[in-house]
Amino acid sequence: MLDKRDYKFFIFCFFVLIASTLLLTGCVNDEPEEVGDGGEIIEEKALEETFDDVVIGDFSKFSNEKQEIGEISDANYEITFFTERPMDGYHNFVFEVEGGEILPRVSAQYRPESGAIRLIFQSIEENVIGPRYQQAYSINEKGVVRIYHNISPDEGVEVYDIGVVKSTEFYLYGKQLEDEKWEISLDVRYPGELDINVDTGIEEFTSEDQEIAGATSSDGARITNYSYTLDGNIFKFIWTVRGSEEKPIPKVRARYNKDEELVVTFPDLDSDTIGRDGGEMALLGGLEKVVWGRTGSESIYRFVVGEERDYRLKSVLNPHQIILEIEL
Numbered sequence: 503m504l505d506k507r508d509y510k511f512f513i514f515c516f517f518v519l520i521a522s523t524l525l526l527t528g529c530v531n532d533e534p535e536e537v538g539d540g541g542e543i544i545e546e547k548a549l550e551e552t553f554d555d556v557v558i559g560d561f562s563k564f565s566n567e568k569q570e571i572g573e574i575s576d577a578n579y580e581i582t583f584f585t586e587r588p589m590d591g592y593h594n595f596v597f598e599v600e601g602g603e604i605l606p607r608v609s610a611q612y613r614p615e616s617g618a619i620r621l622i623f624q625s626i627e628e629n630v631i632g633p634r635y636q637q638a639y640s641i642n643e644k645g646v647v648r649i650y651h652n653i654s655p656d657e658g659v660e661v662y663d664i665g666v667v668k669s670t671e672f673y674l675y676g677k678q679l680e681d682e683k684w685e686i687s688l689d690v691r692y693p694g695e696l697d698i699n700v701d702t703g704i705e706e707f708t709s710e711d712q713e714i715a716g717a718t719s720s721d722g723a724r725i726t727n728y729s730y731t732l733d734g735n736i737f738k739f740i741w742t743v744r745g746s747e748e749k750p751i752p753k754v755r756a757r758y759n760k761d762e763e764l765v766v767t768f769p770d771l772d773s774d775t776i777g778r779d780g781g782e783m784a785l786l787g788g789l790e791k792v793v794w795g796r797t798g799s800e801s802i803y804r805f806v807v808g809e810e811r812d813y814r815l816k817s818v819l820n821p822h823q824i825i826l827e828i829e830l
Contacts, residue, residue: 561592564671565672565673568611569611571607573606575602575606575607576625578658579625580626580629580630581630581632582631583596583631584596584632586649588644592692593643593644594688595687596685598686599626599683607625608621608686610674612666612670615726616663616726616821617647617666617819618663619664619690620652620664621662622654622659622660623659625658627658633650633651635653636652637733638650643692644692644693644694645695646664646665646666646692647665648665649662650665650821652821665821666690666820667696667698672691674687700716700751700817702818706814707827709811709812712813713755714751714754714817715753716745717749718753719770719771721748723744723752723770724745725752725775728741728742730786732787737827738826739825741823742822750822751822751824752770754766755815764804764813766802766815767803768802771800776794776801777795777796777803789805789808811828811830813829814827
């Protein structure tokens with residue numbers, strides 16, 4: 503028999519046991535615990551953060567059609583920053599512009615005649631970054647070839663050509679960074695490598711005859727535009743050209759005639775937007791002029807340079823160009 507003191511102690515212990523059981527039951531988690539590779543327990547919050555960090559390719563916003571963002575503005579913008587980097591499945595080009603309260607008008611469009619996506623900025627007063635005009639630097643990443651700083655006849659317009667080996671999708675977008683500062687991005691989906699054997703000309707400067715093998719009129723060879731510039735002691739005349747996918751560069755040759763004129767001949771073109779109407783134009787760097795004309799499918803450009811000078815005839819792709827460089 504329990505005496506009164508023992509009975510009270512027994513009742514006390516019984517209630518302690520019942521309370522402990524209820525407390526432990528309330529602490530039980532019905533969900534199974536996640537265990538990491540090393541045996542550690544991963545909390546639910548940590549799992550959510552891990553999934554958020556996973557990058558999954560999403561090309562739903564990409565298109566090969568012309569794209570435009572922003573608005574035409576009276577403000578004068580300045581391009582202050584540029585970078586490019588490879589990403590998972592695409593190449594990312596980023597520009598920063600400053601000077602206006604709204605996102606400036608920017609457009610992007612694939613141009614098959616030059617093998618490039620043309621990026622056009624409106625209302626740009628100054629550009630202090632990236633390659634200089636008519637300069638490029640190579641990318642050569644899975645079919646994205648290079649970025650070329652082209653020129654525009656229109657004031658306040660900046661043009662960049664992003665060379666790609668074939669048509670591909672891209673996505674143009676922008677966002678505000680802070681007051682009067684904007685970030686403009688172009689993502690270009692990698693089109694994949696394309697093995698094309700192109701005659702790029704010779705490396706050294708010489709006064710000897712030079713020739714580049716390439717497309718003829720049956721391949722759709724044509725000249726679509728031109729530009730020229732001075733780069734140090736080098737004068738450059740640049741033809742924008744087009745051919746077929748297998749032969750994107752037209753056939754061309756250069757030599758000095760008996761009058762010491764440097765004659766560049768495109769022997770068989772389907773069309774030439776410059777040479778179709780004969781004409782001439784004064785040149786830079788102490789060179790006198792260039793005279794052009796067209797007979798049948800042949801286009802001839804005569805550079806009056808005063809005396810024989812060493813030169814180099816070369817070709818580049820994306821955008822497709824024939825470049826004549828003359829030492830001054």
